[in-house]
Amino acid sequence: MSTNKWDTPLTTTLFKALANPKRITILLYLHASRFATNKVITKYTGIPQPQTSAAMKALLAAELVTKEKVGTQWIYMVGPVWEKVKYLIL
Numbered sequence: 001m002s003t004n005k006w007d008t009p010l011t012t013t014l015f016k017a018l019a020n021p022k023r024i025t026i027l028l029y030l031h032a033s034r035f036a037t038n039k040v041i042t043k044y045t046g047i048p049q050p051q052t053s054a055a056m057k058a059l060l061a062a063e064l065v066t067k068e069k070v071g072t073q074w075i076y077m078v079g080p081v082w083e084k085v086k087y088l089i090l
Helices: 009-018 021-033 038-045 049-061 080-088
Strands: 065-070 073-078
Touching (some): 021 065, 021 080, 038 073, 073 080
């Protein structure tokens, strides 16, 4: 069994999330726009809605994005983990 401090479920989830170009596109859009709904992300990235939803689920699991309910909409924004790893992408 590995005792490497980097060998954690979150680390694995993080790098899997960052390995997908569509997820990177979404992160870059959220980084630039500060926040958006799923519908707006779909519109401005050109990624189909089902793929956007799947990407958001993976990005949430990796803590790269967070969400907040405002009325009937979920608003997505970059999360605390993005602030630590964005230099790998930007």
